[in-house]
Structure formats: structure tokens, C-alpha cells
Amino acid sequence: MVNDDAAAKARTGSDAANAGAAEGAAGGGKTRTKARGRPRSFDRETALEKALLAFWEHGYEATSVSDLTRVMDIGAPSLYAAFGDKRSLFEEVVHMYGTRYGSFTDRALAEEPTARDAVERTLREAATAYTQPGHPHGCFVVHAATNCSTPEVEESLRDRRNANIAAFEIRIRADVAAGVLPPATDAAALARHTGAMIQGMSQQARDGASREELEAVAEIALSIWPRTGTHTG
Secondary structure, three states: OHHHHHHHHHHHHHHHHHHHHHHHHHOOOOOOOOOOOOOOOOOHHHHHHHHHHHHHHHOOOOOOHHHHHHHHOOOHHHHHHHHOOHHHHHHHHHHHHHHHOOOHHHHHHHHOOOHHHHHHHHHHHHHHHOOOOOOOOOOHHHHOOOOOOOHHHHHHHHHHHHHHHHHHHHHHHHHHHHOOOOOOOOHHHHHHHHHHHHHHHHHHHHOOOOHHHHHHHHHHHHHOOOOOOOOOO
16 A cells, blocks of 8 residues: 555665664775675566465555565565565556466457457456466456555556457457448447456456356357358357
8 A cells, every 4th residue: 555655665765774874884984885786586577476466366455565575575675676666566467467367358359250259259268267276266457456546556457448348349340341240230339248248257256156157158148249141150
């Protein structure tokens, strides 16, 4: 939290000042050449992964700097030196999540031939990803914003969710133009329905729904998609 950040930084500055005073006394008051910093004693990627899991489980607001230093097994000075403040660390974590866990939507949109195929693949892969053991269930980008009172963080996560909906809408409109979907298809509503399904499946996974249960939900969601006489997908 903000207060936690400020307190940790204040302690860090106080420790540095005390260390400098002790060094001056030991050297008889003479100015000494500043020694090079010690090499970082932790693996950065491992520490980031631990921070990711903490934010994913508890959300941005409920995860304090002291929580992070505990799970990352580093001191506050090392955290600030390596990652900056809590918000900067969170931004790195969001990028890691997108690369390591949340890229299935982008792949589906890039690789599938139609919007419906992309949505079907996204929902099925979400059912698997959101219930996988080894990390908190559900979507990080959905749940990290829970009870968030930091506007910049809340806005950043909201923008990411809305960007996915916009990407689906673009693909749906392209299919309407190509005759794959009927001309009367409401692309914006269909894209937002897809977003609602993804976010709802995420919450259901947090509440204990299994992969099979979420796959059944995905099947029903796909059944409402409009079709033309020429579409066989």
C-alpha cells in the first residue's frame, strides 16, 4: 500500500544515513571512495514470479510491500533497487502474466480463420487455464483489480480487458464484411458478450468451478452465435 511504500523507503534512507555516518567515523573523518554495490543476491525472474502469484491471489490493493518482501524473500531495499516502487513492480508482473499465462486470447485471434473459431478456442483454453493447478484460479487481469483504490492501476487493468473486447469486435466486423456472419450481426454486443463470458468464467473458476463445468458454459455461449448459410465452421 502507499503508506507501506513510504515507510519502507524512509527506513531505507535512514539505514543508508546511519551506515554513512559509521563509515565516516571508522575512517577518521576522511572522505572514502564509494564502493561498488554488491551483486544482486536473488534471481530476478524467480522473485517476479513470486510477486505475480501474490498479486494474483490477493489483488493489488491487499498485497502490501511487506507481503511482497516476505514472499519474494528479499529486503525492502533490494525490492526498491531492483523493481522500483510497488506500482512499478506490479507493471512488470502484469507484463509477465500476459506473456506466460494470458497470451491464449492473442494467439487465438491471430491464428484462427474466423471470429467464432477464435472465440471458441479462447473460451476452451480459458476453461483450462483458469482451473490449472500451481497458481491461483481465474484471470489475473480480472482479479488483481478487486477492491483497488489506486486509479492508475484500476484504469490500466480495465484498459487491458477492454482491449480484448475491441479485438474481438474487429474480427467480428471483418467476418460480417466477408459474409461469414449475417449483415445484421451486432458486432459490439457479440464482442461484449464474449468478454462477459471470459470474465464470468474467471470468477466461476475462483469459486471452484471445474474445467469440465466451464467447458459446458463455453458450449452454451457458442450456441448463440449467428450463422449464415455459407458458414460451416
